[in-house]
């Protein structure tokens with residue numbers, strides 16, 4: 225299969241999953257995770273209609289962003305303080321923020337650049353991932369960020385445990401529940417905090433994430449490699 229036909233198939237599946245869930249066909253944005261491929265594949269992907277890309281290493285984000293500055297570059301990797309200056313401003317959205325010290329540094333760097341940096345708070349699933357804020361600390365983290373003028377929290381992100389669709393679904397349902405509880409809790413304090421974006425679902429589990437409220441799915445291998453061709457073909 226070509227990249228274009230893989231993406232076409234995935235896009236079709238995403239749209240029908242949306243419809244089945246009673247959501248608009250364009251409710252979910254597909255992010256092509258290009259971390260394992262080069263500039264030529266990114267060029268091919270843009271021709272196929274992909275305009276959101278995910279990278280997990282700052283040096284690759286810089287290289288690809290600067291080669292394709294008009295595309296939207298999502299930073300989905302572990303944040304290292306030293307490299308944040310390369311990420312802030314280049315990233316359309318940082319998905320993986322979970323430390324207050326990093327939030328404070330993003331705020332400083334964004335202020336210097338005269339921008340507001342959009343971010344998601346990464347949440348851990350309480351078991352397999354060390355990365356991310358504990359589910360019961362999400363409100364605290366959002367509150368901290370609300371105090372920063374140059375950081376805007378758009379929603380939450382999670383990585384599901386690999387290998388079980390059932391476990392993935394539980395994880396995604398948990399994230400949606402945490403989001404609803406945090407929004408409700410702010411609302412009871414008279415604060416209007418929107419956490420509209422839920423970044424959840426990858427090549428193995430994006431179809432599980434859509435009925436549970438994903439607004440962004442991060443898909444790497446199913447788009448950029450041939451590993452999933454047999455699944456996409458039938």
Ligand SMILES: *Cc1c(COP(=O)(O)O)cnc(C)c1O
Pocket residue numbers: 257259280300301383426427428442443444445446
């Ligand atoms: C690599 C990666 C993805 C994409 O994974 P695939 O299984 O290739 O779709 C999504 N999210 C994050 C955070 C990643 O690091």
